[in-house]
Amino acid sequence: MRHYRPVENRHFRSLRIKDKRISGLGFYQCTFEGCDFSSLALASCSFEQCEFINCSLTNLTHQHLSVLSVRFQACKVLGIQWESLNFPLSFCMTGSKLIYNTFHGNSLPEIEFSHCNLIDTQFTRCDLRKSNFTGSEFIHTTFEHCCLNGANFLDSEGLVLDAESNAINEVSLPLEAALGLLQKYRLTIR
Template sequence: MDNDYFEDLDIDPAYTKAHELPAAHYDYCRFKGLNLEQANLAGFKFTDCSFVDCNLSLANLQGCSFQDVKFQNCKLLGLHFEQCNAFNLSFSFQDCQLNHSSFYQLKLKKTGWINCKMQEVDFEGCDLSQADFSGSDLMLSNFQFCQLEKADFRTAVNFSIDPEANKIKGAKFSLSGLPGLLQKYQLSIQG
């Protein structure tokens, strides 16, 4: 096996005790239970990989490539996803913590953030068309100049979205989410 290419591996804490996680292209690999907090992932490439129960908080993502990557029950605090390689950038998140992370100006059509804690996340200038925020907590997250067409916010909570500063045609909201759309008007909505 080539030193800079790994395919179809299960990488867990036992594996990383015996092997250092080298900067490489990982294809169809499964990462489970790893603590990669503050890790330097610059230049790494992950294609069709999954991360389960991992901590990547404050990792360096400069030039890192995520293509069809799934994150489940991961801690991803303070990450700057806008520093990733934008070519074919695609991922999904389920039951993850992404507080204080940034997706500034990324094209993230159809991305799913399901049941995630996403407080104070920066989405400014993002294309989030058809994105799914089901069950996610978006308290103090920044949605400015976003394309939110057909995005699903029906079960998301604590969001504040200015319809005048974003494109929201066809976006889905529940009645309980209306205060998040009208917050800037400082209305008292009851019932």
């Protein structure tokens, strides 16, 4: 069990912490609004029940980082490797832009990525059961060997799924994505 210096119930506005290293802090019920954390290195830190609003998290590096019950709203999240975060991992993203993110082997059932732009993002061997991707846009985003059973992709755009390499039982899809599943088999629907 790690011991963190506690930072509790704080509201941080317009912080600019770029190209710095922060270690040994535990943030609990904190809000970060309009902050820029570009190229920030986090070591042995935790975020629990925190909220990030309109923040830039680009090229963030981390070691021994815990994220539990964290909300990201209208954030720019670029180049994060989520698979190396400590477990359990729980968060939700709404109205955010994710670019060059990788999720590999993450257990994220019922996760929310609603109304997000997911660009060049990879989900590989992830448990995304009953996840909510409603209203999101997918550009060069892949799902490989993922459990997507019960996931909701309604009102999303650009989604491409392979039914043979993903579990997709009871998935809610927009018409465009459903027809895309059939293209592989060269079926004609009239």
